[in-house]
Amino acid sequence: MAEPINVVVTGAAGQIAYSLLYQLAAGSVFGPNQPINLRLLDIAPMVDVLKGVVMELEDLALPLVREILPTADPAAAFKDAAAAFLVGAMPRKQGMERKDLLAANVKIFKDQGEALDKYACKDVKVLVVGNPANTNALICSHYAPSIPKENFTAMTRLDQNRAQASLAARLGVQVDKVQNVIIWGNHSSTQYPDAAHASVELNDKVSSVPAAINDDAWLNGVFVEKIQKRGAEVIAARKMSSAMSAAKAAGDHMRDWWMGTKPGSWISMGVVSDGSYGIPKDIVFSFPVTIKNKKYEIVQGLSINDFARSKLTITAKELEEERAEAHQVLMP
Numbered sequence: 001m002a003e004p005i006n007v008v009v010t011g012a013a014g015q016i017a018y019s020l021l022y023q024l025a026a027g028s029v030f031g032p033n034q035p036i037n038l039r040l041l042d043i044a045p046m047v048d049v050l051k052g053v054v055m056e057l058e059d060l061a062l063p064l065v066r067e068i069l070p071t072a073d074p075a076a077a078f079k080d081a082a083a084a085f086l087v088g089a090m091p092r093k094q095g096m097e098r099k100d101l102l103a104a105n106v107k108i109f110k111d112q113g114e115a116l117d118k119y120a121c122k123d124v125k126v127l128v129v130g131n132p133a134n135t136n137a138l139i140c141s142h143y144a145p146s147i148p149k150e151n152f153t154a155m156t157r158l159d160q161n162r163a164q165a166s167l168a169a170r171l172g173v174q175v176d177k178v179q180n181v182i183i184w185g186n187h188s189s190t191q192y193p194d195a196a197h198a199s200v201e202l203n204d205k206v207s208s209v210p211a212a213i214n215d216d217a218w219l220n221g222v223f224v225e226k227i228q229k230r231g232a233e234v235i236a237a238r239k240m241s242s243a244m245s246a247a248k249a250a251g252d253h254m255r256d257w258w259m260g261t262k263p264g265s266w267i268s269m270g271v272v273s274d275g276s277y278g279i280p281k282d283i284v285f286s287f288p289v290t291i292k293n294k295k296y297e298i299v300q301g302l303s304i305n306d307f308a309r310s311k312l313t314i315t316a317k318e319l320e321e322e323r324a325e326a327h328q329v330l331m332p
């Protein structure tokens, strides 16, 4: 058995963490041979709730879980962290402008970036789930200059999973028969879910998804909008935002980062742009990536038609605006 690694979950008293923690404890993210010390960070008023979460984690009676630390102190939470799920964020309250939400969150992710910089392992893998996830990840990385910026990512895996499930349903196949759908850009309603390079295994033969569906109007219209608005659809029905599926996606994202992607397949992650596909540098943009030895590479050379280009431009512009707003909050 390996030595335990320290895994941080922020927003640990919240609803996504509640589903995520079970996956971590059960070994479905870091593997069945990797013991973990759980560091549960939330804000001070939630510490009593955290105690209940700790009791439940103990009552799971799962052998991979070693120490569990519930805390409101970022220094204690991030000490020697090997992986961090930054789920906790300020929720949007009634009457709150998008700008106010961004301002509140930018401050949280600045503080957590500084704590990661000071206390975490230098190769810590950071996955930001809390919204606005892409810009929060950018800010966090900015305030943790001693950690490579490649180690900060934002979650668009839920959007990818939604897109994959939607295409599989349309094609009448099992969900894992669809591969390589891409989420480009921001985890927001400007994201571009792109099936142009996706493949499907149909009757023992692999075909392209656009050819198999043979309905570009649906792919460019109904499909794109459905994925962009799926989060709102869940909220309208459940009166709460996606949690079980968000936690599963966070587990998928970190597992693939830790273990690598399968040959021939890629996944989407928000990563600091290096200018690939003409996207401005220094925004956290969701790209298709392959992963090996815990390092991702942006998939290169995919064709981008005019329709896709217009969508990429819109979502990149939104991220540049968010970055400008964030800078204004931090350096007025």
Ligand code: NAX
Pocket: 010, 011, 012, 013, 014, 015, 016, 017, 041, 042, 043, 046, 087, 088, 089, 090, 091, 108, 128, 129, 130, 131, 132, 133, 155, 156, 157, 158, 159, 187, 241, 242, 243, 246
């Ligand atoms: P909850 O409101 O259930 O839980 C959030 C928790 O974070 C609370 O316990 C709160 O006290 C804690 N928190 C707030 N500030 C904190 C801080 N400074 N340090 C540590 N903890 C802090 O929200 P939940 O449904 O779990 O969602 C969490 C975040 O995920 C939200 O920002 C949400 O918008 C975002 N999502 C992101 C998704 C993505 O695909 N990237 C999808 C799902 C979800 O909407």
